[in-house]
Amino acid sequence: MEIKNFSDFCTKVLPDFNQFLDQKLQTEIKQTTLRDAMLYSLDAGGKRVRPMLFLAVAYSSGVKFDDLSKYYDIAGAIELVHTYSLIHDDLPEMDDSDYRRGKLANHKKFGVGPAVLAGDGLLTQAFYWIAKSSLSTDKRMAAVRILSHNAGPMGMVAGQMTDITMEDKILSEAELTTLHKEKTADLITAAITIGAFSAGHELSTHLVQYANDIGLAFQLKDDLNDADDGEDDNKNTFPNLIGKEKTEEKLAALIKDALNAVLKENEFDKNLLVSFLDYFKE
DSSP: OOOOOHHHHHHHHHHHHHHHHHHHHHHHOOOHHHHHHHHHHHTSOOOOHHHHHHHHHHHHTTOOGGGGGGGHHHHHHHHHHHHHHHHHHTSTTTTOOSEETTEEOHHHHHOHHHHHHHHHHHHHHHHHHHHHSSSOHHHHHHHHHHHHHHHSTTTHHHHHHHHHHSTTSOOOHHHHHHHHIIIIIHHHHHHHHHHHHHTTOOOOHHHHHHHHHHHHHHHHHHHHHTTTSSTTTTSOOHHHHHOHHHHHHHHHHHHHHHHHHHHTOOSSOOHHHHHHGGGGGO
């Protein structure tokens, strides 16, 4: 089987992967309230962009389609970390959001204490899944190293801290870029780079450049989508700082740079990563 389009890849992989996520948590988590709270946010309707990028890179690097399920533990760990970050981001002490993807935020559904613990559970379980995966020791260690670096206090958590401590200050464009790189882009970069390592692909500067570019582009697209609803009026976003038109230009430049970077790759099939860029045209 050879799949050239990212959307087709997701259509074929997602149902099986979603079933894996649910069944694994249902089996492993015995405390019912904790399990319900973890599954509530895990199944809240996300597109699974990060784990699908991970699996797409692994597939593009030579992993056979029928063998992709061997990589679900690692892909799942990435999604668990992402979901935990959303639960905590919505808390009253953070962004204080009542809704996530049209549903009550976890803390509004279960209470603040259970939401915190659900996030804690997802984060911790992620590294259990990596440790228990069937991949070789060196690949599991690479996954732990990259994910903890990019999602922790040297990456996403640092971005979250900047976000909540600098919300009353207007950031410069450089400061805002750093904030979004850490808060959003770093986890996307982790998904892509772990995918390469897991498949035995020699990581290149071109793939890292692609990952960094689409990670920041992902945040810019979100900022543009939310620019007209009024909810981000007092937040540090690119449309608020440089205007919608310049943000659109910046997004287009990032996509162009990402395309140019991935086209320089010689070690794996580029079709899935090129077609992923269509996401930013939606």
